Amino acid sequence: MIIDNSINEKYIRTLAFGCFPKNVLEFQESQDFFQQMIFIDYQKQLIIKEEHHNNDLFIPESKQKINQLIQYTNSITLNYENTEKSFEELLYYVVLLAHLYYLTGQVDFMTDVLNSISVPYSINEANLTSMTKNQIELVEYLHCKYHMLLGLVHENGFAIWLEYLSHFSKPFTKSQVIANHWLELLDLKLAESISQSITFDQVKRLSFFTNEISTIQFCNFLIRPENIDMADSQFKLEYTTFLVSQIEANIKRSVIFPNAMNSNDSTINNFINNLYESLSYVPFNLAIVKPTVSKRYLIDATSKTYQSKVVLSNLIYTLIDLNEYDEAFVAFKTYIEYLATEEQLSGHIDDILSIIDTFSTCIIHFNPIKSFKNEQKFKHTPDSMVEADLKVFTDKLLFYLNKLQEFIDLTYDESDTENDLSFLYRKYNPNILQTDNSQLIELIAKAWYSIGYYYSFVCMYDSVDETTMKQNVTKVLKNYKNSLIINSTGNILYLHSYALALANSQANKSALKLCKFILKKYPESFKTWNLLVLLLTSSEIDNPDTSKPDTTKLRDSEDFINKALNIAGLFIMKHQEKDIKLSFIEKTEILELKLTQLAVLESIYGLNYMMEYLNEVFILYHELFDVEFDTPARQQRDSARQFGSSARWSHRPSFIDPSNLPHKDVTKSRSPILDPLTTASNVVKAQTVNKLKRLSKIGRTQTRSSVVSTSRKSDNIKDRKLLQGLWLWTSRVFIRAGMLDEAEQCIVEAEAIYKPNIKTFTALGYLTSKTRKFLALQEFERSLEQVDKYNKQDLGWTLLGMAKLIFIDDITDNSLFISDKDLNGGIIRMKNLLENFTLSWPCGSNSSEVWYYLSKIYEIIDDKIMLDKSLWKCVELEDIRPVRSFSCDS
Structure with a gap:
């Protein structure tokens, strides 16, 4: 890193992130003018957060605190009246005082302050040559804020904003957080000044339309969800057509490949950075610029730029969107090499937030839990190579997070003895006044989560001994907690992941408290409801108050699971009324609630009572999922009892082939542990089985022989796998009840829904464990092999x-x-x-x-x-x- 050439250099860098130094309150006693301005700025933002709903342009009825701050600012200014000030210090003072006057409605004073300094629309590059990079970014932020405020009080403010955007030639980086914030406010006020329903033709007539940078960032601002009412219904479609044409034109444009000494990257880099950075705030943005188009454009850009990390990072995102993980993996390793070269040559880390975002995105997506477990997204790269490099990536990300911690004075736990939930009771970083939903907070929290997610993989699959595993578990908890120290409310994924990790670490009380906290903010987080109920059941085992069913009141676990299912029912109805389809994850979480309810009922009232509600599981499944149950004829594959009997099993020499053994009649030789419970009602059981069999035929409109190619292609494989799991779960219930014939029928149904696999092999092993143990051993071995x-x-x-x-x-x-x-x-x-x-x-x-x-x-x-x-x-x-x-x- 370059040695700071100013005592305030590190504070300037902190301001660029929209944050303040940790010791900002000490600046009130400082003899330095710039530090006094930072203190006043902090007090102003504190008031805005607490009383102005985090709205920088909201004018409240009570202006007492702001007026006091104005008086303090004027008194400080008098003390430094004869002190020579740099341009950036003077500009900082002007926009700060002007903003204070605006918040009190004193427009005349605000105008006088802004007119006291001349700020051109274009920043004079010659004036920047003597400045450090941090000072330049400060000036760019203040330059934007100045023209934003000037437009608010000027009689022709609309023209001022247009003129500023006409001269806006270099987009702000991701790390210029506060500059981006004020540019968004300028876009907002400009949009409000145009009309209530902006058309793309209106944008074309604006004076800055010839400036691609301003046009694209402004249009991307208009198509954000929160601004949906500002643009007309055809705006997005027309803008998309325009944008794709611009990209195609850039691809066709001939550019000589630069070298390290003579680079013409800036135009291409600025366009790409502006396009994808402003588009990142738009959900479902892949429909605007298709990944295939982005890939062509970005690959073309690599041939026109020299070691551009901007081009490469966006290419990595695009390749991940296209599920081209092998190419993304190689590109990311090249990206890391570019970073090392750049940092070595320049002596500083440029746009650290963008780097952290790229690292955390890659670490999450390359994690084998996502890239190998359920679907192998790497086609040519072995998982051993990915796992080895992930450790390197994680360590490198940790390095950048530590650097960011220095840049913006972040605080985390000082020791491992801190309360698991200390972030709920303690404000770790009062110098950061941004909301949990801000991009800065989200990016840092995401980075810590990605590291915790990596170590959760290591804990599950790659711990060499118990000591190492415990160390890795500690790292999971620490990194998940760090993500919540930064962002304690803004992301349900981070909150639930930490709660689950606490539960799995036997910190049940902390996990229970966190679940209750989560549900206050996210009452429709069904996986959290599930975890809450399961935590309650874990504390009810040895509790004398819950050892027997109470006829007067429900146990907490039963009460909460009923509430959760009621909320789930309302959630389903709400989506049906709005004709919105539930996601697969939402459906699965609701179904898991039902399974948990049955487990709770069994623990309280017994297995027989629970079995009366088995049919409700399948009714709920049919309500949630739309799966056709036309399945191949039974004779097309072995039934449960035929597994292993049609061909000799390749077994270890000491095991006897089950096909050579006389098989006992299962119904006559049941193990005592599988006998029906003495209190069981065979009538009730028969009724339950009949209901399940009827439910299993819902939707079967074709004959068995008509099946294979159509239904398997039309039905969602994930839905079928889930239904297969339900049948196997039901078979285990029947096995516990001693109803082996019914359990076998469930396994047969599971085979019919989806192809036989290790789940069905293992289920058959459990079914025959007492009565046909050689077949059971074969099925277990079969599962282990596959x-x-x-x-x-x-x-x-x-x-x-x-x-x-x-x-x-x-x-x-x-x-x-x-x-x-x-x-x-x-x-x-x-x-x-x-x-x-x-x-x-x-x-x-x-x-x-x-x-x-x-x-x-x-x-x-x-x-x-x-x-x-x-x-x-x-x-x-x-x-x-x-x-x-x-x-x-x-």
Whole structure:
């Protein structure tokens, strides 16, 4: 970094971000004129935040505090009347005092102050040569604010704003936060001065229309959601046509490729930065400039610019939008090289917010949880390479965040002993007066979240030992908390992610408080309602007040889940009335609420009571999802009972092929643990099963044989997978009730809805664990062979089934193992599999069943130390176990 050539250089840099120095209150006693102005500016913004609803142009009825600040400013000015001031100091004083006068309605005084200094529309480049970069950005901000305020009081203010935009040749960067804010205010006032419903033809007639920079940023401002009433209905369409034509013209324009010594990048960089930066505030902006068009344009721009990070960063975003992750990955690594070269040559970090945004976006999207787990978005790059580079990217982002912390005097936790929810009670950064919805706050919070998200991946998939895993969990919590220290209310994703991480770290009280806080601001966050209820159930296990059902009042968990479902019902109705479709995530979260309700009912009233409500799950599914249930004929693939019988299984030498064994009649040899409960009503059960079977036929209008190509293409695969999961969940309910035939029928339905997979294999393994244990072992082995490394939930379910089969269901008569040596090998194998699984947080390390089966293994191998540890861990987890996993993956 270049050594500051002014005592106020670092404060100037802080102001550019719309922030103030941490020690700003001390400036009241300062002998430096500029520092006194910073103090006054801070007091003014504090009043605007507290009394003016964060509106810089709102004039309140009570003006006492502002008048006092004006008096203080005038007295300070008299003290420095004979002191020589730089141009930027004088300009800062003028716009500050003029703004204060405007807030009190003293227009005449405001006019006199603004007229006391001559500020041309174009900044004289010669005057900037002696200034530092930070000083130049300060002047650019004050220059914009000056003309904005001048237009408010001038009789021909409209012309002043037009003239300013006509001369606006260099767009502000993302890091020029306060300058961008005042440019938006100028756009707002200009738009209000034109008409109530602006047409694109009107914009064409404005004097600045020939200036592409001003025209594009102004039009992008008009198509933001908050400004939708300012432009007419055809504006967006006509502007899109114009914009695409400008981009196509730029592609066709011939430009000589520059070199490092003779670069003509500025025109191209300015156009691209202005276009994509101003467009980033517009939701669904891909419909305006299609990613394919952007890709052509930006690739063309790389051939006309020299190592342009502006071009490359926007190309990275575009490639991610196109799901071209391999190309984006390579481009991002090149981008990092450009940054290193630029910082080495210039000695400073340019536009740090843009850098941080690019890093955090790439880290989030390249995270294997998003790029490999459910859909492999990298086609040619191995996940091992992505994982290795992600660590480098994260460390580099942390470096930039630390630099930003220096630039704007940010404060985070000073120690790890701070309260988990201290950000709810303590204002960490009173020097930042921007709202949680501002872009600055959102970008910083997003960066911390991306790091926490990365470490959540490491905790789940890449911890080499227990110590490392615990360290990574600490990093998850720390980085998620940092995102909330910066932005404590503005983003439900960050809030819920931290609450879930707290719950998975056994900090249930903190997680519960945070959930209640979240729901006050986001009452329609159904995943938070779900987590809240599950946290309540975890505290009801050993509570004597909730040990028996109370006929006079509901438990908290039952009460809250009912409230959540009522809100969900209203949410669905509201969207239906407005003809708005719910997203897949919203539908899934509502469905998860229903499953949680049934789990709560089972924990309070028992399994039989809960089973009376099974049909409601499928009714809700059909209400939420539109899936045709025309499925291939059963004979086109093996049924549940036929798995493994049509062909010999490639098995380990010590296991007996199940096709060679006489199969017992399942209905005659049920395990005692699968027998129907003595209190069960077989009539009720039969009615429940019949209802489910009727529901399973809803929408089946074609014959079974008419199926495959049409329905599979038209139906959403995600919807089918979800329905398959519901049938498998139902099969587990029937298994617990001892209704094995009904459980098998559910598995058959699951196969019909979506192709057989490790979920159905494992379900069959559980079904046959007691009665056909060799088939069960085959299915569990089949699952282990096919399970994806990122599918920890299904891996855990399979491992628990196999452990149950070996340590509980297997008996010496006709054992799975042909010798003691074979048995010992199986035990050691299970030990290794389960121990590795405990290094996966939270699904493995927080599973009481995993620790229980490990304790049985340690007991067999006589490892007393590990036996003691695993038993205590099992008891600890059981004491706070919710009725479902917090992630709702059970």
